[in-house]
Amino acid sequence: MRRLLLTLWALPVTLLGLIVVLMTRSSGGEVRQVDGVLEAAGGWPARMLQRGFPFSGPVAAITLGHVVVGLSKEALDATRIHERVHVRQFERWGVLFLLLYPLAGLHAWLRGGCPYRDNVFEQEARLAESALVCAVSKPPEHDQSMGR
Numbered sequence: 001m002r003r004l005l006l007t008l009w010a011l012p013v014t015l016l017g018l019i020v021v022l023m024t025r026s027s028g029g030e031v032r033q034v035d036g037v038l039e040a041a042g043g044w045p046a047r048m049l050q051r052g053f054p055f056s057g058p059v060a061a062i063t064l065g066h067v068v069v070g071l072s073k074e075a076l077d078a079t080r081i082h083e084r085v086h087v088r089q090f091e092r093w094g095v096l097f098l099l100l101y102p103l104a105g106l107h108a109w110l111r112g113g114c115p116y117r118d119n120v121f122e123q124e125a126r127l128a129e130s131a132l133v134c135a136v137s138k139p140p141e142h143d144q145s146m147g148r
Helices: 002-026 043-051 075-108 120-137
Strands: 030-034 037-041 060-064 065-069
Touching: 002 030, 002 037, 002 043, 002 060, 002 065, 030 060, 030 075, 030 120, 037 043, 037 075, 043 065, 065 075, 075 120
Parallel strands: 037 065
Antiparallel strands: 030 037, 060 065
């Protein structure tokens, strides 16, 4: 029931994402579903991502509710952890996230930071990425009882 409510809460933005999925597919891109999220790669939307946004420049992927649009399948694979954090943020904030995200960037900029890098929503996504990298690269713990 909780999963359904989270999906419905993010649905208005997901519907916008589905329009982008249709544009991706109709312009030669590919679409797949991974872990309950639609991923669209290539096509016209990928060219728009390459052009970039005012405060971030070009990006590898962008999240719209339960839809992630990326430059390529490889870009989607590389950004999956980061973008899944944004999916959860849409589940938490719903359509309000479309307003909160740029406001967080503005807040970062007004404090002298980078609107993209210092945006609290981006920091949360990067933290999840680094946590996984640390967990994967952490050496196995040495068993003190062995070798005595």
